[in-house]
Amino acid sequence: MMKSILHIFVLTLLSSGLSCSQEAGNPPSAKEQDKPYKNEEFNAYWYSGKAEVAAYNLKQSRYGEIHDGKAVLIFVTEPFSKSKQVKLDNPEQARDDKITVMKLNFTKKFTTGIYPYSMMLSSFTPVDSYNHSKTLKVTMSSQEWCGQVYSQMNLDRRKYSLKSFSYFEKEGDQDLSIEAALLEDELWNQIRLNYKALPVGEIKIIPGLFHTRLMHKNLKPVLATATLNEEGGQITYQVKYPERSLSITFDKVFPYQIQSWEETYNGIGGKELTTSATLDKTLHIDYWSKNSVSDKYLRDSLNLK
DSSP states (O other): OOOHHHHHHHHHHTTTTTTTTTOOOOOOOGTTTTSSSSSHHHHHHHHOOEEEEEEEEEEEEETTTTEEEEEEEEEEEEEEEETOOOOOOOGTTTGGGGEEEEEEEEEEEETTTTEEEEEEEEEEESSOOOTOOSEEEEEEEEEEEEEEEEEEEEETEEEEEEEEEEEEEETOEEEEEEEEEGGGGGGGHHHHHHGGGOEEEEEEEOOOOHHHHTTTOOOEEEEEEEEEEEEEEEEEEEETTTTTTEEEEEETTTOOOOOEEEEEEEEGGGOEEEEEEEEEEEEEEOOGOOOOOTTTTTHHHOOOH
16 A cells, blocks of 8 residues: 555656656665665655755865855755666666666856856765665766866766866867776765765775866876764865865764865965865755745745845
8 A cells, every 4th residue: 555655656746847856755675774874764854855955155266266156065866777877757667777866966156256157066876885886977067258168977887988078178078988986076975875984094086077177187096095083063074185185074963964175275386275165054845846936035045146
C-alpha cells in the first residue's frame, strides 16, 4: 500500500512540470540503513521535496583587489542517468540506469569596476558513495563583458573527459582526457553527504574549475595536503596546494551546513589575495515552483537584490 502511495506521489510531481525538482520520497532499503547518508534524519531533510538554498556575502579577489558580491549554494537530490549523465525525465522507467545524486548549483555574482561577472558551477555526486565513489559530472560557466567560457567534465571509467570552450586564444576549444582523482568541486557535496570520509594527509586532487578558469591554468591532478580540524561546533576542511589554499567551514551537526569558506593565493607581483564568503540567509524550499511575479518577495528572504 505504501509503495503504491509513494509511486502516485512521484508521478504527481513529475506531471506538475517541476523541471528541476528534487527526487522526493525515496527512502533507502533496510540493508542501507546503517550508512551515514541513509537514515531517517537524512531522508527527512534531503528527500522532503525541497532544496537548501543558502546565500553568502562574497568578497571576491580579482585584478588585485577585493570586490563585494553574492554567492549562492543550492543543494538538492535528484535522479540522474549513469549512462547519459543528465537528469532523468522519467526516473521510474530508467531501471538500472538511475542513480540518485547530490547536486550542487554554486553561483557567484560580483562587479569589477563597470562590468559584472556571473559564474555558475554544477556538481553531481552520487549519494551512494560506497558503490559509486567518484563524482559523475561537473560543469562551469563564466560570463562577463569581455566574453564567456564553459567547461564540462564527465567521468569515463578511470578518467574525466573534459570539454572546454573559451574566447581566449591560448585556451580556445579543448577536448581532453584527465586522470580521475578527487575533485575540489565535489568537496562541497562530500561535506553534506559524509564529511568523515574526506581524505586527510597528502592527497591527489584536481583544482576547482572556478579557480583554473579565472587563472587560466591547465586542469590536471596535483598533490596537496588536507586537514580536518574541529573547533567548537564547527569543522574546517582545508586543502593546501603548493601556491594556494582553500578552507571550508561547516557545522559539526547534521545537515552540516556550510558556514563560510576562504581561498588564498598569490596574485600579480606575489601579492596575497583572499576570496571569502560567509553565510547570510538560508531557505529550505521547493524553489522551482516559486517562479511567479508574486514569489519575488522570497528573494528578500535571502537578501538577494
